[in-house]
Amino acid sequence: MSKVEVNHLTKSFGSLKVLDDISFQVNDGDFLCIVGPTGCGKTTFLNSLVKLYDIDDGEILINGEEVDLNKHSIAYIMQEYSTMSWLTVKENVQFGMKVRKFSREKLNRKTEEVLRMVGLEKFADYYPEQLSASMLQRVSIARAFAVEPDLLLMDEPYGQLDLELRFRLEDELIRIWQETKTTIVFITHNIEEAVYMSQRIMVLTNKPTKVKEDFVNPLPLPRNVTEEKFIEMRNKVTNLIKWW
Ligand SMILES: Nc1ncnc2c1ncn2[C@@H]1O[C@H](COP(=O)(O)OP(=O)(O)OP(=O)(O)O)[C@@H](O)[C@H]1O
Ligand SMILES: [Mg+2]
Structure with missing residues (x-):
C-alpha cells in the first residue's frame, strides 16, 4: 500500500x-x-x-x-519555525494532541516525554520569544513527535x-x-x-x-x-x- x-x-x-x-x-x-x-x-x-x-x-x-x-x-516540521508565539512551549507541544483528543493522562505523559527528548523540560513555561533558534526548532520537533502521526x-x-x-x-x-x-x-x-x-x-x-x-x-x-x-x-x- x-x-x-x-x-x-x-x-x-x-x-x-x-x-x-x-x-x-x-x-x-x-x-x-x-x-x-x-x-x-x-x-x-x-x-x-x-x-x-x-x-x-x-x-x-x-x-x-x-x-x-x-x-x-500528518505532522509537518517546517523549515521555518512554526511555533505559536502566544502559547508557551508546553502549550505549543500539547496543541496537536488536544486537537486529536488525547486523554489527559496520555497528554501529560507525552508532553513530559517529548520535552525531555529535545532537552526542553526546564523551559515548558517559556514563550517562543524567549527561546533561541535551536530551541524553537526543538519545540517543533517535540510537537510533531507528540501526536504519533x-x-x-x-x-x-x-x-x-x-x-x-x-x-x-x-x-x-x-x-x-x-x-x-x-x-x-x-x-x-x-x-x-x-x-x-x-x-x-x-x-x-x-x-x-x-x-x-x-x-x-x-x-x-x-x-x-x-x-x-x-x-x-x-x-x-x-x-x-x-x-x-
Ligand atoms: N511562494 C513562492 N513564490 C514565488 N516563488 C517561490 C515561492 N516559494 C518558492 N519559490 C521558488 O521556488 C523555488 C523552489 O523553492 P523551495 O523553497 O521549494 O526550494 P527548496 O528545494 O526547499 O530549497 P532549500 O534547499 O534552499 O530549502 C525557488 O526558486 C524559490 O525561489
Ligand atoms: Mg526548502
Missing part, C-alpha cells in the same frame, strides 16, 4: 517552473530521505502535499485518496542544532520509526545524515526538477559512519549529487 502517491506533479511560480512532471510513491512505513540542490522545490513539494500551495498539474494522494488534513494524521514530514529539521543534539535526535528518529513503523519523509542537505538514517534515498535534479535517482539504502541498522560500507554509500550519494 502506498502512503503517498505523487502523479505527474507540476508546479510553477509565474514563469519559473519548479517541479516538472514528478511521479513517485512513498510506501507505508518507508523512511525516505530527499536530497536536492537548494531551490529545487523540496519545500514546495511538502507545502503542496499539505495544501499550503495549489499545484498546476498532477495529483498528490494519501492512502490512495485526496489529502484531507482532518482525516489523515502516520506520516511525518520533516524539512531540514536538524540544521540548526548542535552536533550532539543532532546525533541524539537522529538516533531517536530511527528508534521511533522502528518502533512505530510510521512513514517518514525527511529532507536534508546532509549526505551523511541521509545515509545514516534512511531506508530509501531520493536525489532530485536542478530546476525544472525531476527525480534523478531513487534507491533503497541497504545498510543494516544501527549504522556506523566510520565503517567501509557506510563510506562507500556516502560516496555513492555524493557522486549522484553532482548538480553542477
Whole structure:
C-alpha cells in the first residue's frame, strides 16, 4: 500500500517552473530521505502535499485518496519555525494532541516525554520569544513527535542544532520509526545524515526538477559512519549529487 502517491506533479511560480512532471510513491512505513540542490522545490513539494500551495498539474494522494488534513494524521516540521508565539512551549507541544483528543493522562505523559527528548523540560513555561533558534526548532520537533502521526514530514529539521543534539535526535528518529513503523519523509542537505538514517534515498535534479535517482539504502541498522560500507554509500550519494 502506498502512503503517498505523487502523479505527474507540476508546479510553477509565474514563469519559473519548479517541479516538472514528478511521479513517485512513498510506501507505508518507508523512511525516505530527499536530497536536492537548494531551490529545487523540496519545500514546495511538502507545502503542496499539505495544501499550503495549489499545484498546476498532477495529483498528490494519501492512502490512495485526496489529502484531507482532518482525516489523515500528518505532522509537518517546517523549515521555518512554526511555533505559536502566544502559547508557551508546553502549550505549543500539547496543541496537536488536544486537537486529536488525547486523554489527559496520555497528554501529560507525552508532553513530559517529548520535552525531555529535545532537552526542553526546564523551559515548558517559556514563550517562543524567549527561546533561541535551536530551541524553537526543538519545540517543533517535540510537537510533531507528540501526536504519533502516520506520516511525518520533516524539512531540514536538524540544521540548526548542535552536533550532539543532532546525533541524539537522529538516533531517536530511527528508534521511533522502528518502533512505530510510521512513514517518514525527511529532507536534508546532509549526505551523511541521509545515509545514516534512511531506508530509501531520493536525489532530485536542478530546476525544472525531476527525480534523478531513487534507491533503497541497504545498510543494516544501527549504522556506523566510520565503517567501509557506510563510506562507500556516502560516496555513492555524493557522486549522484553532482548538480553542477
Ligand atoms: N511562494 C513562492 N513564490 C514565488 N516563488 C517561490 C515561492 N516559494 C518558492 N519559490 C521558488 O521556488 C523555488 C523552489 O523553492 P523551495 O523553497 O521549494 O526550494 P527548496 O528545494 O526547499 O530549497 P532549500 O534547499 O534552499 O530549502 C525557488 O526558486 C524559490 O525561489
Ligand atoms: Mg526548502
